Amino acid sequence: MSALSDEIEAVFAAAGTQGFLHAREIGVPHGPEVSADADEPVVLASVFKIPVALAYAREVAAGRLDDTERTRATARYRVGGIGTAGCADDVEMSWRDLAHLILTMSDNAATDVLFHRIGQEAVERVLTDLGLCSTRLIGCCADLFASVATELGGGPDDDLEQLPAAATPEQLWKLSQLDPERTTSSTAREIATLLEAIRTDRAGDPAACERVRTIMAQQIRPRRLSSGFPPGVQIAAKTGTLPAIRNEAGMVTYVDGHRYAVAVFTRGGSLADRQPAVDSSLGAAARLAVEHLRAQTVNP
Numbered sequence: 001m002s003a004l005s006d007e008i009e010a011v012f013a014a015a016g017t018q019g020f021l022h023a024r025e026i027g028v029p030h031g032p033e034v035s036a037d038a039d040e041p042v043v044l045a046s047v048f049k050i051p052v053a054l055a056y057a058r059e060v061a062a063g064r065l066d067d068t069e070r071t072r073a074t075a076r077y078r079v080g081g082i083g084t085a086g087c088a089d090d091v092e093m094s095w096r097d098l099a100h101l102i103l104t105m106s107d108n109a110a111t112d113v114l115f116h117r118i119g120q121e122a123v124e125r126v127l128t129d130l131g132l133c134s135t136r137l138i139g140c141c142a143d144l145f146a147s148v149a150t151e152l153g154g155g156p157d158d159d160l161e162q163l164p165a166a167a168t169p170e171q172l173w174k175l176s177q178l179d180p181e182r183t184t185s186s187t188a189r190e191i192a193t194l195l196e197a198i199r200t201d202r203a204g205d206p207a208a209c210e211r212v213r214t215i216m217a218q219q220i221r222p223r224r225l226s227s228g229f230p231p232g233v234q235i236a237a238k239t240g241t242l243p244a245i246r247n248e249a250g251m252v253t254y255v256d257g258h259r260y261a262v263a264v265f266t267r268g269g270s271l272a273d274r275q276p277a278v279d280s281s282l283g284a285a286a287r288l289a290v291e292h293l294r295a296q297t298v299n300p
Contacts, residue, residue, distance in 0.1 A: 017268035041180035045240030057208035083107030228283025
């Protein structure tokens with residue numbers, strides 16, 4: 001196992017980043033696992049949208065929310081620049097369509113509108129019910145952007161997207177948003193636990209779990225986990241991105257039916273917007289981990 005750990009660490013090192021990984025076969029109690037600093041705290045970034053979407057799906061399954069009811073994403077939520085967050089005008093759509101945008105394109109506005117509808121307590125119940133004691137949630141996307149603005153000396157009327165662009169690297173590295181001890185965070189092991197619970201219907205009503213799995217399978221960003229696996233392997237996943245942070249957590253299903261929960265988080269030495277080497281390192285490390293598991297259980 002140490003040789004595998006060294007190989008995984010080398011993948012991340014070659015990309016100029018530090019990696020945190022946990023992988024296990026889904027539905028195999030006490031089966032083999034692959035870990036690389038899997039219990040170290042990591043910044044979740046948009047991976048936190050998985051428990052948000054799950055909390056929403058549980059509310060729908062319980063009859064507390066009509067998913068066809070329409071709502072409005074207004075200028076209050078217009079931060080993040082993609083999906084409804086990037087629209088010039090107010091957007092009206094159903095709750096289920098907002099949930100779709102949360103996981104497929106990581107729409108921050110859709111996330112916050114839905115988050116405010118179901119409440120943080122509903123999301124925290126997900127974490128409590130699954131025993132995810134190391135997972136900490138500090139508000140929604142707007143809360144995280146507001147903390148960045150405050151730390152960079154901005155005010156309520158400042159452009160929250162322009163402030164980081166004008167900041168020095170030294171200021172950015174000190175942001176609480178990049179520190180797992182001061183922002184929404186978890187561990188690779190706990191996020192893999194969450195994924196396995198979703199895949200095995202232990203995270204809530206089976207209809208709720210199926211809803212989340214279905215949307216995650218339609219994610220539009222294939223350059224991380226998916227980059228490491230051959231055609232035919234299905235990936236249902238969610239990315240997370242911040243300066244120096246590149247994450248993805250997902251469920252990997254092979255054509256033979258074997259399924260794996262894989263959570264990969266990185267913290268790198270660069271603040272660049274585009275980091276293709278780091279993106280692909282997530283897929284390469286995930287593939288190494290999953291192929292090791294398959295060598296023990298599928299073709300021992």
